[in-house]
Amino acid sequence: MNKNVIGLIRVSTNLQSEENGGTSLEFQKNKLEQYAVLNDLKLTKVICDIASGGLEDREGVLELENDIKNGEVDSVLVYNVSRCFRSMILFGKFYEFLKKYNVELISTSEGIKSSNSSGEMIFGIMSSIAGYEKSIINERLHNGRLMKAQKGIRGFGSKVPYGYKRNSKGEDELNSEEAPIVKYIFKKINQLKKSKMTPICRTRHLIKLLKQKGYKINGHFITRWNIRDMVSNAFYCGDLNYGELSTKGSHTSIISKRLFNSVGIV
Numbered sequence: 001m002n003k004n005v006i007g008l009i010r011v012s013t014n015l016q017s018e019e020n021g022g023t024s025l026e027f028q029k030n031k032l033e034q035y036a037v038l039n040d041l042k043l044t045k046v047i048c049d050i051a052s053g054g055l056e057d058r059e060g061v062l063e064l065e066n067d068i069k070n071g072e073v074d075s076v077l078v079y080n081v082s083r084c085f086r087s088m089i090l091f092g093k094f095y096e097f098l099k100k101y102n103v104e105l106i107s108t109s110e111g112i113k114s115s116n117s118s119g120e121m122i123f124g125i126m127s128s129i130a131g132y133e134k135s136i137i138n139e140r141l142h143n144g145r146l147m148k149a150q151k152g153i154r155g156f157g158s159k160v161p162y163g164y165k166r167n168s169k170g171e172d173e174l175n176s177e178e179a180p181i182v183k184y185i186f187k188k189i190n191q192l193k194k195s196k197m198t199p200i201c202r203t204r205h206l207i208k209l210l211k212q213k214g215y216k217i218n219g220h221f222i223t224r225w226n227i228r229d230m231v232s233n234a235f236y237c238g239d240l241n242y243g244e245l246s247t248k249g250s251h252t253s254i255i256s257k258r259l260f261n262s263v264g265i266v
Contacts, residue, residue: 007032007046007077008064010084025050028079035077035108043077061094068101075104081112153250154240161235162217162226163254172251179254181215182236185227186255189263203227231263 009028029046036043049060067073076098078084085091098105098114105114148154153171160166163182165175188209192202203224210222217226234241237260238253 004072004074005036005041005043005077006064006067006073006075007036007043008049008060008084009046009079010049010058010060028083031079031108032077035106041075041077065097068098068103073101073103075106075115077106077108079107080109081107083109150245150247151250154235161233162230163236164251174252174254181210182230182254184213184215185210185222185230186236186259186263189227189231190259193263231260234260236260 007029009025009032011025025048029048032046033043035041047060047064049058064073064076068076081091085094095105095114106112154160160172163175163178164172165178167173185206188206189202192206195202197205206227207222207224215222230236234246235249235251236254237257238249238251239257240247240249240251
């Protein structure tokens, strides 16, 4: 008899039920309990998950993973793999986690156990499909971003560069408060480069000037690293770089390409 067997059941919403064409939590729980009795398993608890998000968003999965990490689980019972995981990618991630901690997975309605060779093969195929599915999604995302970049549209990165904001159409446009600060930094660096100050002294002097003016990024005074990132980003002079692709962006530039090239890396 397995001493530590935990069940995992899931529906995507509270309204989902057998009457609505779903598989209710109560129905799944009864099936797991019946399977445990018939197979002489000690089912210590059944974790109920009502979620539609990924693994990271599911409280039930997180609870189960914590139990597994604490060495409290020998086997996990699910009613059905497709019922418990909305995609093969999520299943593959969870199955790899179980293998890492040497925990058996049993799908009661499908009669599959990872502890025997045939079950291990079936779950292995499912996990391989998950990897293939993930690679296809990543390829589609890359191709979509590449096509946008070729049109001069910035379709990658969650945060827009300082000096810009994203409008309701998802387009990058100038931030009226930040763009002048960016322009000031580039122009001031270009002026200071004509002095006899060393690069370190120039940067320190610029940071001092920015503090005096009260210029900040995300509520913090501008640092050397902020300046370095800014002057190395060709987005400010109208270019768009994605991987090895470099093209003219559809956004409005803050500075000229001539000024950007003359400033160089700080």
